[in-house]
Amino acid sequence: xxxxxxxxxxxxxxxxxxxxxxxxxxxxxxxxxxxxxxxxxxxxxxxxxxxxxxxxxxxxxxxxxxxxxxxxxxxxxxxxxxxxxxxxxxxxxxxxxxxxxxxxxxxxxxxxxxxxxxxxxxxxxxxxxxxxxxxxxxxxxxxxxxxxxxxxxxxxxxxxxxxxxxxxxxxxxxxxxxxxxxxxxxxxxxxxxxxxxxxxxxxxxxxxxxxxxxxxxxxxxxxxxxxxxxxxxxxxxxxxxxxxxxxxxxxxxxxxxxxxxxxxxxxxxxxxxxxxxxxxxxxxxxxxxxxxxxxxxxxxxxxxxxxxxxxxxxxxxxxxxxxxxxxxxxxxxxxxxxxxxxxxxxxxxxxxxxxxxxxxxxxxxxxxxxxxxxxxxxxxxxxxxxxxxxxxxxxxxxxxxxxxxxxxxxxxxxxxxxxx
Amino acid sequence: xxxxxxxxxxxxxxxxxxxxxxxxxxxxxxxxxxxxxxxxxxxxxxxxxxxxxxxxxxxxxxxxxxxxxxxxxxxxxxxxxxxxxxxxxxxxxxxxxxxxxxxxxxxxxxxxxxxxxxxxxxxxxxxxxxxxxxxxxxxxxxxxxxxxxxxxxxxxxxxxxxxxxxxxxxxxxxxxxxxxxxxxxxxxxxxxxxxxxxxxxxxxxxxxxxxxxxxxxxxxxxxxxxxxxxxxxxxxxxxxxxxxxxxxxxxxxxxxxxxxxxxxxxxxxxxxxxxxxxxxxxxxxxxxxxxxxxxxxxxxxxxxxxxxxxxxxxxxxxxxxxxxxxxxxxxxxxxxxxxxxxxxxxxxxxxxxxxxxxxxxxxxxxxxxxxxxxxxxxxxxxxxxxxxxxxxxxxxxxxxxxxxxxxxxxxxxxxxxxxx
Numbered sequence: 122x123x124x125x126x127x128x129x130x131x132x133x134x135x136x137x138x139x140x141x142x143x144x145x146x147x148x149x150x151x152x153x154x155x156x157x158x159x160x161x162x163x164x165x166x167x168x169x170x171x172x173x174x175x176x177x178x179x180x181x182x183x184x185x186x187x188x189x190x191x192x193x194x195x196x197x198x199x200x201x202x203x204x205x206x207x208x209x210x211x212x213x214x215x216x217x218x219x220x221x222x223x224x225x226x227x228x229x230x231x232x233x234x235x236x237x238x239x240x241x242x243x244x245x246x247x248x249x250x251x252x253x254x255x256x257x258x259x260x261x262x263x264x265x266x267x268x269x270x271x272x273x274x275x276x277x278x279x280x281x282x283x284x285x286x287x288x289x290x291x292x293x294x295x296x297x298x299x300x301x302x303x304x305x306x307x308x309x310x311x312x313x314x315x316x317x318x319x320x321x322x323x324x325x326x327x328x329x330x331x332x333x334x335x336x337x338x339x340x341x342x343x344x345x346x347x348x349x350x351x352x353x354x355x356x357x358x359x360x361x362x363x364x365x366x367x368x369x370x371x372x373x374x375x376x377x378x379x380x381x382x383x384x385x386x387x388x389x390x391x392x393x394x395x396x397x398x399x400x401x402x403x404x405x406x407x408x409x410x411x412x413x414x415x416x417x418x419x420x421x422x423x424x425x426x427x428x429x430x431x432x433x434x435x436x437x438x439x440x441x442x443x444x445x446x447x448x449x450x451x452x453x454x455x456x457x458x459x460x461x462x463x464x465x466x467x468x469x470x471x472x473x474x475x476x477x478x479x480x481x482x483x484x485x486x487x488x489x490x491x492x493x494x495x496x497x498x499x500x501x502x503x504x505x506x507x508x509x510x511x512x513x514x515x516x517x518x519x520x521x522x523x524x525x526x527x528x529x530x531x532x533x534x535x536x537x538x539x540x541x
Numbered sequence: 542x543x544x545x546x547x548x549x550x551x552x553x554x555x556x557x558x559x560x561x562x563x564x565x566x567x568x569x570x571x572x573x574x575x576x577x578x579x580x581x582x583x584x585x586x587x588x589x590x591x592x593x594x595x596x597x598x599x600x601x602x603x604x605x606x607x608x609x610x611x612x613x614x615x616x617x618x619x620x621x622x623x624x625x626x627x628x629x630x631x632x633x634x635x636x637x638x639x640x641x642x643x644x645x646x647x648x649x650x651x652x653x654x655x656x657x658x659x660x661x662x663x664x665x666x667x668x669x670x671x672x673x674x675x676x677x678x679x680x681x682x683x684x685x686x687x688x689x690x691x692x693x694x695x696x697x698x699x700x701x702x703x704x705x706x707x708x709x710x711x712x713x714x715x716x717x718x719x720x721x722x723x724x725x726x727x728x729x730x731x732x733x734x735x736x737x738x739x740x741x742x743x744x745x746x747x748x749x750x751x752x753x754x755x756x757x758x759x760x761x762x763x764x765x766x767x768x769x770x771x772x773x774x775x776x777x778x779x780x781x782x783x784x785x786x787x788x789x790x791x792x793x794x795x796x797x798x799x800x801x802x803x804x805x806x807x808x809x810x811x812x813x814x815x816x817x818x819x820x821x822x823x824x825x826x827x828x829x830x831x832x833x834x835x836x837x838x839x840x841x842x843x844x845x846x847x848x849x850x851x852x853x854x855x856x857x858x859x860x861x862x863x864x865x866x867x868x869x870x871x872x873x874x875x876x877x878x879x880x881x882x883x884x885x886x887x888x889x890x891x892x893x894x895x896x897x898x899x900x901x902x903x904x905x906x907x908x909x910x911x912x913x914x915x916x917x918x919x920x921x922x923x924x925x926x927x928x929x930x931x932x933x934x935x936x937x938x939x940x941x942x943x944x945x946x947x948x949x950x951x952x953x954x955x956x957x958x959x960x961x
Contacts, residue, residue, distance in 0.1 A: 273769045278718065279711035286706030291699035298698065303873055312870045339878030346873075346883065349693045350773045452731045453723055453766075458759030463766065 358386025393470025476515030778806025813890025896935030
């Protein structure tokens with residue numbers, strides 16, 4: 122079947138005709154469809170039985186352009202294949218921590234998967250101060266399982282190289298290279314390179330200052346180079362709090378079911394990148410709670426929660442990694458001194474990447490609702506300036522970090538729990 | 542045409558029938574063939590006109606097994622394609638510093654190229670104390686041109702990723718991973734892994750001591766991990782003094798024509814690896830001249846020459862790299878602080894890799910004639926113990942090296958110019 126964009130009229134016929142759908146839905150029942158896409162790159166629908174709404178599937182179709190920018194920003198729909206392959210590998214190593222993949226239709230660029238009807242994306246509940254028990258631990262474990270499983274510690278080198286060449290996700294890598302590591306640090310066009318920065322005009326002086334900070338720019342170039350050359354494992358590539366879902370309505374002390382979604386940026390990159398993205402988002406949330414929390418006490422409590430999640434993430438990551446290291450058969454990786462050096466390097470990388478991820482959300486093209494959602498521009502600027510400062514500190518200190526508490530200390534210096 | 546091994550009987554007909562040969566030879570003339578292969582992986586012939594021996598071509602055919610080990614070590618003949626692709630890229634960025642490639646026959650796995658009749662491989666003349674003017678400078682320049690040209694500093698990321706996936710040279714990478722980074726550090730079989738170490742029995746105590754040195758083994762594991770994951774540029778992969786030829790009969794003060802050959806190990810790896818291999822071979826030569834030099838004065842002169850070549854190599858490499866950096870259009874790489882950090886990291890990598898390359902030639906499967914050629918086992922052991930000690934030092938110090946002279950200082954400590 123040739124590619125065509127599905128719509129509310131055609132999607133049910135598509136599902137009924139797809140042979141694998143009968144495993145998940147009764148194709149002869151009355152089916153309903155609901156469009157739920159809010160992503161940048163895809164159309165997303167839920168198709169369910171009218172009589173039994175819990176019997177449903179989620180379908181995601183790749184668009185040939187970046188939705189946020191309209192058809193003026195064309196994108197190869199190959200990324201639907203990258204997402205399918207990434208879901209398959211993530212499911213192999215961390216099943217239960219992503220939506221279960223059902224099928225991939227290479228002609229129609231449709232990924233069908235488990236529909237998480239009781240889950241919601243974390244970002245907005247986090248703006249409202251909701252605490253998800255076990256969040257950091259789950260993400261740390263997810264990262265460790267997928268990253269170890271697809272690394273040279275677990276895979277045969279030829280198998281890894283073959284996978285790596287399947288994941289030549291150049292187009293989406295270029296988005297990261299440009300929007301995270303290049304454009305935020307430029308205040309004027311350069312040899313025809315378009316600069317798509319957007320920022321709150323109130324922080325313009327901070328932004329300009331940052332764009333002239335040559336020490337910072339050298340460190341960011343080094344991080345970009347590592348992103349482009351360190352092919353360590355299959356990274357998610359966009360692991361922010363908008364790429365994580367949790368089941369709502371769980372009792373407050375119960376760990377909710379947490380899932381990582383949307384791996385279309387996946388490729389073989391540096392192991393610290395996903396951890397850095399997640400921790401950057403915790404710190405952006407911390408900055409935004411200067412505005413979102415109604416009281417000093419509420420803010421203190423939420424920041425404590427966020428920093429605990431960051432700690433738990435690193436703790437769970439290292440615990441899982443060490444467990445898997447202990448089971449390796451390769452004589453090279455059994456050295457405990459090597460393992461400690463390796464984890465220290467991941468920690469340094471994650472710190473630098475976290476800083477770059479924070480800065481791009483304030484100065485670059487794509488922002489986060491945590492900060493964009495603060496209506497008062499002065500309040501917003503206050504939060505943004507703090508986040509920018511922390512981002513810079515993380516980058517400037519990253520190569521000297523020796524333990525995770527050093528990262529938390531940097532956050533506490535600028536976004537403390539109990540004062541301001 | 543289906544693959545078949547060429548031989549002295551069939552090669553002339555093969556050349557006459559190949560349409561491109563007429564550019565280099567008169568196919569109607571009387572042709573002669575000479576087998577000159579002494580490599581491990583290939584058959585190599587020179588085909589020339591009987592009446593005009595300077596009109597000649599070199600043909601190299603891939604064998605489906607490792608020649609040194611016989612048919613018991615099968616190898617995919619894919620490496621003939623890797624060599625063809627590597628020659629093409631090296632020729633693009635550093636023409637004149639390799640034999641000019643003429644054609645690649647994918648069916649017969651034949652690479653035809655310029656025949657360097659007046660050149661000889663460096664290793665044996667170096668054992669005899671011959672000084673090649675400009676050696677270090679040429680190799681430094683060769684490395685810089687090819688490595689910069691195939692790096693993210695010069696290539697579009699998608700172009701580099703496509704090339705990288707063409708160079709999935711897993712089989713030859715595995716030889717490096719096993720023979721350089723794994724087996725020399727093991728003194729017994731491990732989970733079915735075969736250990737192919739060979740060493741002079743007189744140094745057994747040194748070898749055993751090294752194989753129990755957990756600090757060293759942790760650093761070697763880190764180097765191996767970098768070799769496997771840092772996909773920076775198209776490295777030659779086996780740049781020892783047996784992979785370099787120079788025209789003999791040049792006047793003593795004239796720079797001889799120097800060419801790098803045999804890139805079948807090429808793949809996208811760490812930029813410091815080739816420089817490390819070359820410098821390791823200079824240092825191995827230095828160690829071997831404890832025996833090869835007839836007098837203390839001759840040894841002092843040769844060691845001075847070798848260390849000067851090492852310095853000139855790094856100097857030429859950095860000069861060429863900085864020149865190319867200065868011409869880059871990418872805003873990320875223009876930061877001089879970044880460039881300095883990058884070159885410092887290359888220097889550290891090359892130091893570590895040089896150490897690993899030295900050790901493998903003494904303890905591992907494949908040795909070098911510089912040391913194997915010392916008939917007296919006691920004298921040989923003395924040289925080998927020194928080389929082993931320097932290899933260890935280079936590895937243990939590599940992450941703290943800040944300037945190239947630090948590397949020379951380590952060499953001078955163990956293999957001084959003017960004493961012993």
